Amino acid sequence: MEYPSKFVEEAVNQIAKLPGIGKKTALRLVLHLIKAKDENTYALTDALNNLRANIKFCKVCHTICDAEICSICSSHRRDRSIVCIVEDVKDVMAIENTAQFNGLYHVLGGVISPMNGIGPADLKIESLVNRVSDGQSEIKEVILALSPTMEGDTTSFYINKRIREITVKVSVIARGVPVGGDLEYADEITLGRSITGRTLFN
Amino acid sequence: MEYPSKFVEEAVNQIAKLPGIGKKTALRLVLHLIKAKDENTYALTDALNNLRANIKFCKVCHTICDAEICSICSSHRRDRSIVCIVEDVKDVMAIENTAQFNGLYHVLGGVISPMNGIGPADLKIESLVNRVSDGQSEIKEVILALSPTMEGDTTSFYINKRIREITVKVSVIARGVPVGGDLEYADEITLGRSITGRTLFN
Structure with missing residues (x-):
């Protein structure tokens, strides 16, 4: 297409x-x-330039933030014994929105994906291992909250293998039928997992 | 939603x-x-800032361009006796892409829409009337190429009323079934117009 300018x-x-x-x-x-x-245009371009110039990543959990250490990592109200491993900052925001988690996060910055050329070294996995195995660490449990895809599962498997030796509990978020979803529309794998992973009715 | 930064x-x-x-x-x-x-971010913001700072509107036809007079208005190869009236620069680009029109354009910058508070004075209609009624004007035909909507038709009607007195031919683009479209899916008004507006088979 030819543009007028x-x-x-x-x-x-x-x-x-x-x-x-x-x-x-x-x-x-x-x-x-x-x-x-x-x-309007200048407000947009200023916002993007400011974003690019000022955005920082938390030195502890690698989430996007305005300071050296993010507000979650530096908060005294958070439970420092649990760390939730997520793929990116969108997942942090999604979990924060549930108001069901009061621990800390660790943002990997992606998942292992050989198809896209992303290996363990491209993610913040070493940093996680160091964080968990640090002598002064208060971490008692690591929750794997990666997407239930092949790449997510591979990454969870790899992380579990890396931190298994460290005396820390490793858990994974529950997989099952989504709340409000009709059972007959759930796929077989999800439904199957919801049965094998059943919990006591309380 | 709470943002991390x-x-x-x-x-x-x-x-x-x-x-x-x-x-x-x-x-x-x-x-x-x-x-x-x-x-990447800086290339984007530079492009937008440059756009905002340097964009011009042709003094004759009001289309977007880089100079005082656009390349179409200043071209010696275009037929200066026909002017096609369009709503905005996207329509100029669309008609240019057909390679079926070799005349000049006049970009109104919108259509009359009382619902959105847009009256004739907000559009480049006076400029069109001056352009057509100018003693030195070579314009012999004005083609109304506005969208076949209520607003477009209202605008066409208004423009026709304004320039009818000037000795210039006023035409409107053909309305009918789209090429490649199945007849049974054409709506009744379009099909009806395609019959009343039928042309000789050649």
């Missing part, structure tokens, strides 16, 4: 690099920005 | 202001930018 073309090309946004959507966004007030 | 929150809020992008998608884009190289 090289500035439009460059903006479209840059926006279309974002995941899930094609050239047509990008053009729509660009024309929206052109039509809107100047301040 | 105020920079993430601000970036999400700004991106979510774009049309068709909600907070969840915005967060996904922000996390993508954080994960990607620094240069």
